[in-house]
Amino acid sequence: MASTVAPVTADAEPIKGTSLWQDAWRRLFRNRLAVAGLVVVSVVIVASILGPPIIKATTGYTYDYIPRDVELIKAFPPFTAPDGSFSWTHPMGTDNAGRDVLARVLLGGRISLMVGLISTLVSLIIGITYGATAGYFGGSIDEAMMRIVDVLYALPYMMIVIVLLAMFGGQSPFSQLILLFVSLGAVSWLTMARIVRGQVLSLKQQEFILAARATGVSPFRIVARHLVPNTLGPVIVYATLTIPSVMLLEAFLSFLGVGVQAPLASWGSLSADGVANIAVFPWQILCPGVTMALTLFSLNFLGDGLRDALDPQMRKG
Amino acid sequence: MLRFVLRRLLTTIPLVLVVVSLTWGLIRLAPGNFYSGERAIPAAIVENIRAKYGLDRPWYVQYGRTIGNIARGDFGISLKYLGQPVNEILRNSLPVSAILGALAYLLALVVGVTSGMIAATRQNSRVDYSSMAAAMVGISVPNFVMGPVLVMIFSLTLYWLPPARWEGFSVNLIMPVLTLSALYMAYIARLTRSGMLEVMRSNYIRTARAKGLSERQVLLRHALRGGLLPVVSFSGPALAFLITGTVVVERVFALPGLGNYFINANLNRDEPLIIGIVAFTSIAILLFNLAVDILYGFIDPRVRL
Numbered sequence: 099m100a101s102t103v104a105p106v107t108a109d110a111e112p113i114k115g116t117s118l119w120q121d122a123w124r125r126l127f128r129n130r131l132a133v134a135g136l137v138v139v140s141v142v143i144v145a146s147i148l149g150p151p152i153i154k155a156t157t158g159y160t161y162d163y164i165p166r167d168v169e170l171i172k173a174f175p176p177f178t179a180p181d182g183s184f185s186w187t188h189p190m191g192t193d194n195a196g197r198d199v200l201a202r203v204l205l206g207g208r209i210s211l212m213v214g215l216i217s218t219l220v221s222l223i224i225g226i227t228y229g230a231t232a233g234y235f236g237g238s239i240d241e242a243m244m245r246i247v248d249v250l251y252a253l254p255y256m257m258i259v260i261v262l263l264a265m266f267g268g269q270s271p272f273s274q275l276i277l278l279f280v281s282l283g284a285v286s287w288l289t290m291a292r293i294v295r296g297q298v299l300s301l302k303q304q305e306f307i308l309a310a311r312a313t314g315v316s317p318f319r320i321v322a323r324h325l326v327p328n329t330l331g332p333v334i335v336y337a338t339l340t341i342p343s344v345m346l347l348e349a350f351l352s353f354l355g356v357g358v359q360a361p362l363a364s365w366g367s368l369s370a371d372g373v374a375n376i377a378v379f380p381w382q383i384l385c386p387g388v389t390m391a392l393t394l395f396s397l398n399f400l401g402d403g404l405r406d407a408l409d410p411q412m413r414k415g
Numbered sequence: 416m417l418r419f420v421l422r423r424l425l426t427t428i429p430l431v432l433v434v435v436s437l438t439w440g441l442i443r444l445a446p447g448n449f450y451s452g453e454r455a456i457p458a459a460i461v462e463n464i465r466a467k468y469g470l471d472r473p474w475y476v477q478y479g480r481t482i483g484n485i486a487r488g489d490f491g492i493s494l495k496y497l498g499q500p501v502n503e504i505l506r507n508s509l510p511v512s513a514i515l516g517a518l519a520y521l522l523a524l525v526v527g528v529t530s531g532m533i534a535a536t537r538q539n540s541r542v543d544y545s546s547m548a549a550a551m552v553g554i555s556v557p558n559f560v561m562g563p564v565l566v567m568i569f570s571l572t573l574y575w576l577p578p579a580r581w582e583g584f585s586v587n588l589i590m591p592v593l594t595l596s597a598l599y600m601a602y603i604a605r606l607t608r609s610g611m612l613e614v615m616r617s618n619y620i621r622t623a624r625a626k627g628l629s630e631r632q633v634l635l636r637h638a639l640r641g642g643l644l645p646v647v648s649f650s651g652p653a654l655a656f657l658i659t660g661t662v663v664v665e666r667v668f669a670l671p672g673l674g675n676y677f678i679n680a681n682l683n684r685d686e687p688l689i690i691g692i693v694a695f696t697s698i699a700i701l702l703f704n705l706a707v708d709i710l711y712g713f714i715d716p717r718v719r720l
Binding site: 251254255257258262265354377388391395 | 430434437438441442444445446551552554555556557559560563564566567571651652655658659662663666667677678681682684689692693696697700701704
C-alpha cells in the first residue's frame, strides 16, 4: 500500500500543513479591530516600562517627585510651562502637588497592568486546577465542586475583598500589592473553572485519553499532560478577557482607597485623586481615566478577536 | 416548585452564616482595633471600652452574640456613628441604593434590550456595528471615569445638572443612574444581540414565519422570549455587580447610600455596621437569585424546578 502512495508525493510539491495556531494567527491579523487593540496595548506596555526612566532622564521628574520650587507646586495644564507658554515638559500637565502627571500615569500603568497580569495568572492556576479536577473525576465530585462554584457566584465577594483589604491592608505598599494580587485572583477564577471543566468533560471521552489510561498513566499526569494542554485555546481567550476585568476591579478598589497605597499609584487611585480636584484641574482625572479606558477598550477588542480567531465556531453571526 | 423554593430558602441560611463568619473572622484577625488611633489611650480607658463592648469575653461568646443578634434581625449599634443602631442606618440608606440600582437596571433593560434587538435584526449593518461599538465603550470606561466626565460636562460646563447631593426623586438622579447603568446597558445589549441571533436561526422561528406571522409578531412574540434567556440569567450576577457599582457611584456623587456607609464602616473598623451591611446584602442577593431562577422557569418551560 505504501509503495503505491509514495511515488505520487515524491515529485509533488511538499504540502505545507498549517497548524491550528498558524491559522489562528492569520485570522487574528485579518481582524482590524483586534490588531488595533494589540498595537495600543503594546504601546501602553512599552511606554509604562520605558517611559518613567526616559522622563527622569529628560525632565528630572519621577512619579513621586515634588518640586521644591514653590512656584512649581501648582497644577499646570498639559503642555504648559509655569509662565503659561507652550512647553513639552509636562505633556499631561502637573497635579495639585506639582508632580508630573505623565510620569504618574505611566507608573499607574505599570501597577495596573501588573495587577491585571499577575491576578489573572493566579485565577488561571486556581481555575484550571479546580475545573480540571472536577471535570476529570466527574460524577458526584464534579457535581459538588460545581455547586460550590454556583454558590460562590451568588455571593457578594467584592464586599469581602474590601473588608480583607481594609482590615489587613495599609502595612506597606508592597504587602498591599501582594494582597491585591491574591485576593483579586481568588475571586475571578469561577468562570475559568467552568470553562476548563466543560472542555475536560468532553475531552476525556476521546481515544487518546483512553490510550493514556490503558498504558497506565497516572490520573495526575493525564490531567496535567494530556487534558489541560488541550484546553488552552478557550483558556487563553478567557484569560485575555479576564485581564481587563481584573484591572477594572483593581481600579475600583484603589478608587475607594483600599487598593494600591501611596506613594505607589494605579489608574484607579490617580482617578480618585483627580475626582477631588475635578473642578479646578480636570486633566488630573481625564489623563489617567482616558488612558485606562483606552487600554481596557483595546484589551477587550483583542480578547474578542482572539476568541473569533481561536474558536471560529464560537463566533456568533 | 414549593419544595424547590423551600430547599433554596433553607440553603440560604448556612450561606449567610459562612459569609458573616468570614467577615467577622477577617475583622477580628486583623491587627489593631476600632478604638486604637494615633494617640495611645490609657490602659484604664481601654479596659472600660473592652468591657462595654464585651471584648473581654472569650471569642466564642462574642461570635455567638453576633450571630444571635443577626438571627433576631438586630445588627447592634454602630461604633462610629455614636448611638445609631445599624438597623436605623440600613433603613435610611437602603432606599437610596435601592432606588439608584432599580432605576439603573430598568434603564439598562429598556435601552439594552431594544438596541440589542435592533442590532440583531439588522446584523452587520451600520446600526449593528455602531451599537456594538457603543456597548464596548460602556464595558471599557470605568464608572469612576464616566461619572466625573458627566459632571464635568453637565455640571461644570453647561450648568444643567447639580453635581452631587441626594434629594429623593429629582434631577439629581439623572447622572448617577446614567453612570451606574452604562455597564449593564452594554452587557444586556450584547447578550440580547447574541441570544436573538441564535434564536433567529432556530426552527420554531422558521415555523412562525412559515405560518405567515408578520415580522413584528415573529420578533416580539417568539424570538424575544427565547433571546431574552441569557439576559434573565445575567440578572442574578448583575445584582452583585450593581452593588459594587453603587459603591463607586455613591462616592462620586456623594449619595448617602449603603455603599458609602460600607466604605466608611471599613475605614473606621465599625464592626457591627460592616457585618450588618454584609449580612443584609448577602440575604438580598440570595433571595434575588432565587426569584431569578423561578422567573427563568416561567420564561423557559424546558427548565423544571
